[in-house]
Amino acid sequence: MSRRLILGSLALLLLSSSAFGQRLANWTEGNGELGLGYPVPIPVDTPLPFDGFRTYAGLHSRHQDLMLQSDRVSGEVVGQSRNGREIWAYRLAASGDRTPEGLPRSAVFYTGGIHAREWQSPEVVTGLMERLVAGQGDHFLTDFVADHVNVVVLPVMNIDGFLQTQANPSRNWLETDNRNPQFWPRDGRMRRKNLRGTDGDFFTTGDHLAGVDLNRNNPPFWPGPPETGIQDDLTWRGPSAQSEPEIQAMLAAAGLAPADRLRFFADMHSYTSVFFSVHTSNLRRNAIQSRLFSTLSNHHAALPGNRVYVDSVSSIDVGIGTTSEYFGQLYQIPSATWEIEPGENGAVDYGGFGNNGHDGFILPESEIRRVRENLAETMLVAAYHMADPPHVAMAEVVDVATGAVVWSAHWDDAENEMRDFVNQSLAPLVPGRAYELWMAFSKPMRWRENGQVVPFPGRSASSINLNLWIESGNDVIAADFGPPEWLDQAGGAPNGYHRYRDDAFRIAFTISDAPETLAQIDEINAGEDGIHFTVLTSDLTGNLLDANPATRARWEDGAWADYDSASGSLDSGGADRSLELDLRVAAGDPGTEAVRGVHSAMWIDPDRGGEGWVIEVLPDGQAVGYWFTYDEEGHPRWLLGQGPVVANQIRFENLLAPVGGRFGPGFDPDEVELLPAGSARLVFSDCEQGWFDYRAFGQTQRLPLNRLTRGLGLDCGPSDVPPPDRAVQNGSWFDPDHAGEGYTVQWLDNGQVLVMWFSYDATGQQYWMLGQGESQAGDDRILLDNVLSARGARFGRAFDPQEVELFDWGSIEMQLGCETGSASYQSLLPEFGSGDFELLRLSYIDGLTTCPPGN
Incomplete structure (x- = not known):
């Protein structure tokens, strides 16, 4: 044995037989004073979940990685620990702060790691983060919660203490606790409190009982029971309510919800498999809370492992200074100290010896994956339950x-x-x-x-x-x-x-x-x-x-x-x-007007001037639709749909957003990418009005439609008058060398023509232009000398017509036959310049399919 090892052993011997009687004791797999009956968990420095426990560094790395992986995860430093370490909190939700219905989101808040020795806690809070990211795009439970609830998590509150427990995964001190010195191990693996008044060194014997129990440091019931007033006690409350920086970080984290939208709070602990629920003088709140915990208990018991959580009801308006009391009383929301398994038998639940009741804080590595995944689902279910009642x-x-x-x-x-x-x-x-x-x-x-x-x-x-x-x-x-x-x-x-x-x-x-x-x-x-x-x-x-x-x-x-x-x-x-x-016995003809060529027009919502649809009903029972609108930043956006006509409906099962083309002579059709954007359906109540439903870019909405234009040769009622020759030019036109952009042409019943050009800017972003003009006397040229574009409004429920900015883009000149034509343009904007196209017809309108002689 080396001299250094001999001296180290003597130092440990002296420490374990100090004047205070304290002694070093280790948790072991084998039978003994602190025997577990299963391997002593050792934290592993990895960010990925596995059958074991991660170090704090691994957990923190995982949180940061999830924030980079998903736009649903945002995080920030909300404070510092007693020893100056950054405390992070995260918000998990869809982008923005509104539901798809345009309403403010509700919020739930989960905290972990307030007691250092309870390693299960940071793991399950991290598991919830992993569940919310992994489930993104499920169009089910995860997406619903992300759309309707801001899920706020503070995975590790007591970082200083947590790091000490992980640095000493098996050792702690016995015969030093002020209440039960022979049976209650302290510090090291069994540290509970933060590091107030300590140097963090396990082998410093004079301060290892110091620190504040962060779960006794909270109003409205601080200072709590008498024993919490003893500084060496396991549950010392601290010098004043919310005195600790870790608690201040928790309060800042609640602001991410924001706090006034909270509907549920849970501080994740171990052990005993209990909801220590907070009961206030608000009896309605208490009843709602009891139903919630009954639901969560029943659900969790049906998951693998069949673990039962019991709701342990507190007396009304009585407490000991916990975080759950603070949130339950202040915000009048369901709130609990959520004690993770094992049950009250501790290690015995997993075949352990049960020699010391503190073994319940040491969950076997073989169990943590199940615990983490099951509780992540149950915590998600709590958010679903409190999001809003169904309607x-x-x-x-x-x-x-x-x-x-x-x-x-x-x-x-x-x-x-x-x-x-x-x-x-x-x-x-x-x-x-x-x-x-x-x-x-x-x-x-x-x-x-x-x-x-x-x-x-x-x-x-x-x-x-x-x-x-x-x-x-x-x-x-x-x-x-x-x-x-x-x-x-x-x-x-x-x-x-x-x-x-x-x-x-x-x-x-x-x-x-x-x-x-x-x-x-x-x-x-x-x-x-x-x-x-x-x-x-x-x-x-x-x-x-x-x-x-x-x-x-x-x-x-x-x-x-x-x-x-x-x-x-x-x-x-x-x-x-x-x-x-509307139910009637004698209703006459129960039918409705079918979609036909006359529905080929521009349609708008009168309350949303600046966006709309160009609809073309084709002869083969299909229709094409162009939705000109804006993206979330106010830039032009256009969506393309083609689908069947079914009675009084047009169904666009797949809306596409073409992107990637670059305006001008450098346009390359191979760069155009058709991105799936959602779906839409238009329903017409008659020839003049209807509505459309869409699902696109994370939003769903129903909006009314009114006819804005009436095509030449297309009458709502019966007509024996043949359409004018130029009416057959109505439809879509494109240059084959510029496949992926093109024009829609509508000759109107007032003799003018309406043209929309769906294209891109020089960077490949979508762009659309709109012009109205007329044919020139003595020839068949079409001059559109005041072509406009638009910007400023936002997509979907954020749309405000007051934000639409129309601006001059330039001019277009067209010359069209029945099947071919040409177009040239001159933009006022330098980035667009000038150019020309050779055009081919892309679509015919139902009822306008016969070319006149000589065309």
Whole structure:
């Protein structure tokens, strides 16, 4: 044995037999005083999850990597530890700060690592981050939470103490604790507190009992029980409430939510598998919280390992200074100290010896992957549950025989606490006729395993029931409904989900045409009561529908506001009766006007001047649509769709965003890339108006459409007058050497021509121009001497017509025949310059397909 090793051994011997009686003790795999019965976990310096525990450096590296991998992860330094180490917090959510409906997001907050020895805690909080990033793009639970909830995490609060435990993964001191010196190991692997008043050196014997229990340092119940006033005690509360820099960092992290939008808080601890839930004098809040923890407990028990978490209810307005008490009392939200497994038997749960109760803080390495992944899901479910109660968002009825939309309704979210109900009846419903109802909700509603709808883990078989009927007042109208088909494919109505997988269903139905039903319908229509669908169901975690979507359910003063039920009970929901129908016995022709060539025009939402659609209905039952709009930064954007005409609908299942072409003589068609952007559907109520639904760039929306232009030779009513010769030029035109950009031409009924040019700028970004002109006297040239472009507005719900800036771009001259033509341009903007094209026709308009003689 070397001299250095001998001296080191003597030093350890002296330390373990000091005047204070303290002695060094080690956790071991074998049986003994601190025997575990399984290998002592040793942290590994890796960022990736594995069957074991990561070092703090590995965990921090993982957090930073996730922030680089995903645009849903943002982070910042929110404070410093007692020893000056940076404390990071992260927010996980979709970009922006609004839901797809345009409303402020709610928030949940998870903290980890407040007690240094509880290694499970930082792992499961990190696991939640990993789950949210890995699930990005699932169009289901993860995407819903990211769209509607700001998930804020502070993975390691007590960094100083955590590092000391990891530097001493097996050793600690015995016979030194002020309460139970022989049985309670302190410092090293069993350090709980921060490092206030210590030098952080495990072998410095005079200060290893120092430090503040960060989970006793919080109002409103600081200073807490008497023992927390003893500085050497395991639970010393600190010199004043929120005195510690780690707690100040937690408060700063809450600001990322922001704090006034919080709906749930949990401080992740170990061990005992318990929710130490905070109960306040707000009884409604307490009841909502109890239902939440019951839901989480049932769900977690159904996951691999079947671990049961118990809700341990505190006395009302009594506490000991915990973080969960602070958030529960101040913000009146469900809040808990969430104790991770094992249960109260500690290591015995995994076949351990159970020689010392502190072994529960040392989870076997073989268990942490399951614990991490299961709790990440359950923590995600908590965010889903508190995001908002479900409500009916949209519904429509299709006539099976014709494929036409005959009725449609939706709730349009406004900035305030109300929603606007938009009900569009295109044709009355008729008894005895076959229909299909499509209905969508505000969140994913059903769970699948192996492709089949099954109860959400932890819920009963009856939880997937859906009750649907037609009624007026208290009278049910006889109708035959088939089984509901929940939809997990994109596309929107009538065959796909709305925003998320299984947020919508479709169901076949026929209203009875029995004589007594016909008489009942006539009697109802003669009175003042309306007829409506009634639907009763619940979301994944058991929240019933908001019975009145007109008043937006929201968290307010520690309970749900305007979460309505038919019975008037609070915070529970019920059946929705908002979907009013036009049902008649003698309705005449139940059909609707089909889409045809006359619908080829420019269509706009009158409240959104500066964007719109150019629609071309083709002779083969197809249609082409060009949506000219703006991106999220206010630059021009255009989307292209081609799809079938189905009765009174045009369906663009795949909207494309062409990018990459560079304007001018250097244009290369091979550089053009058609990026998938979403889907859209246009529904026309008649020749003059309709609406369109879209799903694109993370948003969904329904907007009205009004006709802006009327094409030459295209009449809404019957006409025996042949179209003028030039009307056949209506359609799309392009230069084959510039495939990927082109023009749409519309000769209007006033003799003028409207041209849109869909192209790119010099950097490959999308660009569009618009010009209106007329043919020149004595020849067939078309002169557009005031071509405009636009910028400034934002895409989707952020669109504001006041932000649209129209500006002069230049001029275009065209000369068109029936199949070929030419175009030249002169821009006022130097980056565009001048040039010319040789054009070919790309599309014909239905009803305008015959070239005049000589063309």
